Amino acid sequence: MAILSKIRERSMFLILVIGLAxxxxxxxxxxxxxxxxxxxVNQVGEVNxxxxxxxEFAEALDAYKAQTGNRVSEMQAAKTVWNNLLRxxxxxxxxxxAGITVGEADIMNAIYESPSIQADPRFQTSGIFDKNKxxxxxxxxxxxxxxxxxxxxxxxxxxxxxxxxxTYDNLxxxxxxxxxxxxxxxxxxxxxxxxxxxxxxxxxxxxxSLVTLKKSDVENYINKHQDAFQVEASRDxxxxxxxxxxxxxxxxxxKAEVASLIEDSEVNNTPVKGLKNTxxxxxxxxxNASDLTLDKNYKFKVQVPQVIAEDIxxxxxxxxxxxxKDADFFKLSKITExxxxxxxxxxxxxxxxxxxxxxxxxxxxxxxxxAKKTADSLLAVVKADKSKFADLAKEMSSDKGxxxxxxxxxxxxxxxxxxxxxxxxxxxxxxxxxxxxxPFGFHVIKIDGQKNFxxxxxxATYGRKIVASETTENAVFQDAExxxxxxxxxxxxxxxxxxxxxxxxxxxxxxxxxxxxxGVGNERQIVSWAFDKETEEGSYKRFDxxxxxxxxxLLAKTAKGLMPVDNAISRVRPIxxxxxxxxxxxxxxxxxxLEEIAKSVSQSVRVATDVxxxxxxxxxxxxxxxxxxxxxxxxxxxxxxxxxxDKGVFAFVVESKELPTALPNYDTFRKRIASERKSKSFxxxxxxKKASDIEDNMSSFYGIQ
Numbered sequence: 001m002a003i004l005s006k007i008r009e010r011s012m013f014l015i016l017v018i019g020l021a022x023x024x025x026x027x028x029x030x031x032x033x034x035x036x037x038x039x040x041v042n043q044v045g046e047v048n049x050x051x052x053x054x055x056e057f058a059e060a061l062d063a064y065k066a067q068t069g070n071r072v073s074e075m076q077a078a079k080t081v082w083n084n085l086l087r088x089x090x091x092x093x094x095x096x097x098a099g100i101t102v103g104e105a106d107i108m109n110a111i112y113e114s115p116s117i118q119a120d121p122r123f124q125t126s127g128i129f130d131k132n133k134x135x136x137x138x139x140x141x142x143x144x145x146x147x148x149x150x151x152x153x154x155x156x157x158x159x160x161x162x163x164x165x166x167t168y169d170n171l172x173x174x175x176x177x178x179x180x181x182x183x184x185x186x187x188x189x190x191x192x193x194x195x196x197x198x199x200x201x202x203x204x205x206x207x208x209s210l211v212t213l214k215k216s217d218v219e220n221y222i223n224k225h226q227d228a229f230q231v232e233a234s235r236d237x238x239x240x241x242x243x244x245x246x247x248x249x250x251x252x253x254x255k256a257e258v259a260s261l262i263e264d265s266e267v268n269n270t271p272v273k274g275l276k277n278t279x280x281x282x283x284x285x286x287x288n289a290s291d292l293t294l295d296k297n298y299k300f301k302v303q304v305p306q307v308i309a310e311d312i313x314x315x316x317x318x319x320x321x322x323x324x325k326d327a328d329f330f331k332l333s334k335i336t337e338x339x340x341x342x343x344x345x346x347x348x349x350x351x352x353x354x355x356x357x358x359x360x361x362x363x364x365x366x367x368x369x370x371a372k373k374t375a376d377s378l379l380a381v382v383k384a385d386k387s388k389f390a391d392l393a394k395e396m397s398s399d400k401g402x403x404x405x406x407x408x409x410x411x412x413x414x415x416x417x418x419x420x421x422x423x424x425x426x427x428x429x430x431x432x433x434x435x436x437x438x439p440f441g442f443h444v445i446k447i448d449g450q451k452n453f454x455x456x457x458x459x460a461t462y463g464r465k466i467v468a469s470e471t472t473e474n475a476v477f478q479d480a481e482x483x484x485x486x487x488x489x490x491x492x493x494x495x496x497x498x499x500x501x502x503x504x505x506x507x508x509x510x511x512x513x514x515x516x517x518x519g520v521g522n523e524r525q526i527v528s529w530a531f532d533k534e535t536e537e538g539s540y541k542r543f544d545x546x547x548x549x550x551x552x553x554l555l556a557k558t559a560k561g562l563m564p565v566d567n568a569i570s571r572v573r574p575i576x577x578x579x580x581x582x583x584x585x586x587x588x589x590x591x592x593x594l595e596e597i598a599k600s601v602s603q604s605v606r607v608a609t610d611v612x613x614x615x616x617x618x619x620x621x622x623x624x625x626x627x628x629x630x631x632x633x634x635x636x637x638x639x640x641x642x643x644x645x646d647k648g649v650f651a652f653v654v655e656s657k658e659l660p661t662a663l664p665n666y667d668t669f670r671k672r673i674a675s676e677r678k679s680k681s682f683x684x685x686x687x688x689k690k691a692s693d694i695e696d697n698m699s700s701f702y703g704i705q
Contacts (some may be wrong), residue, residue, distance in 0.1 A: 028144035046695040049088035060085060063154050075515045082698050090688055102163045110159050169430045169681040183670030191660035193610040198597045198652035200277055200621055203581045211580045218572045219565045229563040235530040239552040242480040246468045258323040258464050261288055273336050276320045281460040292463035298341055298456040303580045317482055329463040337458035346449035347425045349376055349408040350392055351399040355443035359398055375435045375442035379616050383433055480549035484542045493553045512699040520550055530554055531704045574693045584646040597651045622649060
């Protein structure tokens with residue numbers, strides 16, 4: 001009865017647990033065991049037994065996105081954050097083992113030493129950095145717990161990670177010195193030269209067809225070299241693109257629509273002006289849905305579409321040209337103005353910025369009205385005495401690049417400067433002075449020179465982008481659907497492609513966090529589908545992509561771990577082939593002298609001079625480090641044979657060894673070795689990472705099991 005009583009008391013709790021478990025089972029039967037193992041559900045990985053939780057990863061991801069202004073893609077951000085978290089955990093463990101901790105004082109000292117913090121006016125007293133002002137500011141925003149405090153927390157966290165990394169790297173580097181004996185050995189190894197004779201039998205002397213390899217040979221090889229053949233989980237897919245492209249009929253229809261806009265017309269009994277007679281070009285572009293904006297700048301001949309340039313520059317104001325095809329548009333161009341302008345000019349200016357101008361820094365305090373008043377005053381001065389312009393530019397202009405030269409800009413082209421500056425200089429006359437406003441502030445300008453006057457035009461160029469019609473889009477959709485339906489009815493993918501004269505695009509080795517699909521571009525949806533546990537080999541699906549459709553079929557799944565034998569064949573075959581060829585060559589080699597050996601393999605005796613470790617190449621053969629190493633360690637005048645190199649099998653006799661001149665001191669070489677060792681912090685980290693026990697389940701964060 002006591003047991004029954006306990007069950008009744010906890011009935012609601014049991015019902016809740018069972019209900020949640022059944023709900024999890026309905027969603028995914030495999031998750032019922034995970035329901036009682038929260039660590040699996042709530043973590044994205046482990047480093048040496050320390051969990052990286054979903055929450056920790058999500059918070060780091062959000063912080064990184066905010067830091068980068070969301071300028072990186074989701075997957076790029078995820079990979080960077082994961083690697084950062086790995087690095088933090090690994091360094092933290094190493095520092096703990098070394099008994100070193102990075103505390104608040106270390107972080108604050110790093111903040112105090114930051115040039116950007118020291119230069120911030122908020123933390124200065126009389127222009128000098130004041131620690132107390134910084135502390136007061138941090139205390140205030142910490143109490144308010146606003147967004148700025150969150151940003152400071154991220155900054156301090158980043159500083160801590162950097163300090164930990166630097167501390168560890170410095171500790172390791174401190175123990176990576178080198179002895180004078182090592183320096184001497186390095187010097188001797190690099191500069192010892194050997195000379196002698198050799199026989200070289202290239203692997204190419206044996207045809208590949210004479211070497212028989214079995215799949216089991218490849219399997220045995222990768223089993224013996226497992227570290228070199230570890231792979232991530234990947235998928236191989238094949239896909240066909242169905243691009244929505246405008247047909248010839250679509251082009252002709254758009255061209256006819258554009259042509260109809262030249263002359264006046266009538267819509268619903270209302271007269272409508274064509275481009276030829278309109279004077280309100282902005283309204284014309286808006287009412288007729290131009291895909292180009294109205295460009296009011298003068299155009300030189302080289303700046304006009306070359307398909308129509310000759311006609312335009314032989315025309316007059318009011319003439320209309322087109323429709324003509326330029327890139328992906330059909331266009332109409334009307335000459336609205338003809339003028340003579342120089343193609344280059346010289347000018348001097350004094351730039352007076354105001355608060356909010358593009359060039360304004362923290363020292364700029366003038367309002368727009370004050371800056372204009374200053375510019376006008378300067379204009380009055382230089383108009384009265386031009387000789388003062390250069391000195392005033394040096395003293396007053398915020399454009400430091402030109403101020404040093406008295407505000408002078410030597411010959412520049414029409415499109416070099418901002419529009420207001422350009423228009424004043426190119427449309428005015430030499431000697432003119434005036435004030436113009438630009439995004440950078442107010443410019444006091446003097447026109448110093450103009451040359452190469454030529455005809456220019458202003459054009460009202462209307463454009464309609466050449467795009468596929470709705471009929472064409474529907475036809476492409478139907479083609480994609482028909483292809484997918486044939487696959488659904490059991491037709492072989494390759495047969496269907498061949499039958500319809502399509503082109504298939506293989507995408508091999510796609511990883512779970514990839515975004516880019518070869519031949520298609522950034523299509524994360526295809527990658528997610530390929531890794532969905534419901535997607536089996538042979539499964540297909542149609543996807544909507546930018547500008548068309550894709551039908552994809554999953555060819556193969558590769559699990560994380562040892563590379564499948566079939567995938568390794570292309571990589572292992574050349575290695576095993578050369579090993580077999582080396583054995584076949586060795587079996588042919590006979591004789592006690594190089595001459596006898598050369599005769600046995602139908603080769604000649606060659607000469608090797610001044611071979612060394614610094615550049616392990618053999619004249620007439622190429623890079624052969626294994627053979628050069630054997631020569632360096634061989635006894636003089638002794639025949640050495642059956643040395644399998646990268647390109648063939650060698651036999652040789654070292655006739656002389658030339659040792660380098662002994663040095664009084666090998667400290668230079670010792671320092672070089674020590675410097676090289678200390679610069680390998682990345683390799684050190686990679687070695688520690690390889691030795692760490694890392695469980696990477698980051699793909700589960702994106703629903704991929």
